[in-house]
Amino acid sequence: MAGNRVKPFRARAARAVTFGLALTLFPGAGHAHLIETGLGPVYDGITHFALTPEDLLPALALAVLAGLRGKDHARRAIVVLPLAWLLGGVAGTLAGAPGLAAPAWLPLLVLGGLVAADFPLPAGSTTAIAALLGIVLGYANGTAMAQGGAGLRGIIGIACTVFVATTMATACAAAWQSGWLRIAWRVAGAWIAASGLLLLGWSLA
């Protein structure tokens, strides 16, 4: 009975994902950067996170890592990461000058590697990584927002987007683990780790 309820949901979800992915085949030139539209600092923050792969990819990798490890990890991650991002962002905005920065390749390599290896982290470690990642990337965002004039409202936009993005990614990773889907997450982790490794080469070259 329960299986009968789950199956149509999965079928609907798969259709929705298929449709959404198929839409990406027909992109047009959007020229949609909201900084130019004057919609305000919150939207600046939202677009900053969504259009900065150095921030987006580590957050998604952490979300997938937490989702693969189970509900306890997932629940902690989706709360701790945005809050830490917010705190780091506020600190960065108040400081106004870069002082705490991690090389972009490091979180990609570490988090992508952990996902690829399907490493059995304890929940405390996942939480600690989420807090560290949020503070470091949030601080960097905060300094950038302060210099760009978006300030605290920009950071609120970023933190909200981090919450939405990581919650969705964590939910997908936690729900879709049967058969080859878990391997697909690991392959995605391997791609992120490999990109981090190449980025290391770019930064040292």
Place this chain on the structure above:
Amino acid sequence: MRFTLTHTLVFVAATLAGLSTPALAHVEAGQAAGFLTGLLHPISGIDHVLAMVAVGLWGAQLGAPAIWLLPVTFPIVMALGGLLGLLGIPLPGVEVGIAASAILLGAAVMTERRLPLYAAAVLVGFFAVFHGHAHGTELPPGESGLLYSLGFVMATGFLHAVGIAIGAIHRWPAGRIALRIAGGSVGLAGIFFLWRAIA
């Protein structure tokens, strides 16, 4: 494992999404171009394409867990080779190594060679270093490093996926013969690449 219609739809959609064109929706220039350049780079060389597809074909023949292990390990080892190339650390006989990869992987598919898992992983990983190094030395300057790298790695992964998808015909007798012929063709192409590298 049973592939349902849902699995197939998601797989096809994900593959198609990976081949999509960039939206160019951000006024910061170069980002989408960097991803697209990276995505196109691995398919610009037929030797690389054949070897990557052969990895997928061989994985499909070997079945689980090799079919999944190879696509997970290959990108990371290839990126390690790319790192060496980016740092300017020389690797002797890169072109010969790439040609040898096509020969040996093609031969493995043609003969349906079933190596132990660790041996298959070591063999594929060894050749991944050569492919990665060749690409690492060719990476164009001035692109968005992360997006270029991501596109480059994803394109290689999709080539594996193409090989795995083609390798699904392995379940039918006629498909097995077709796969062995394809493996032989890749091996022959590898011999040509080797001749070209040495000559």
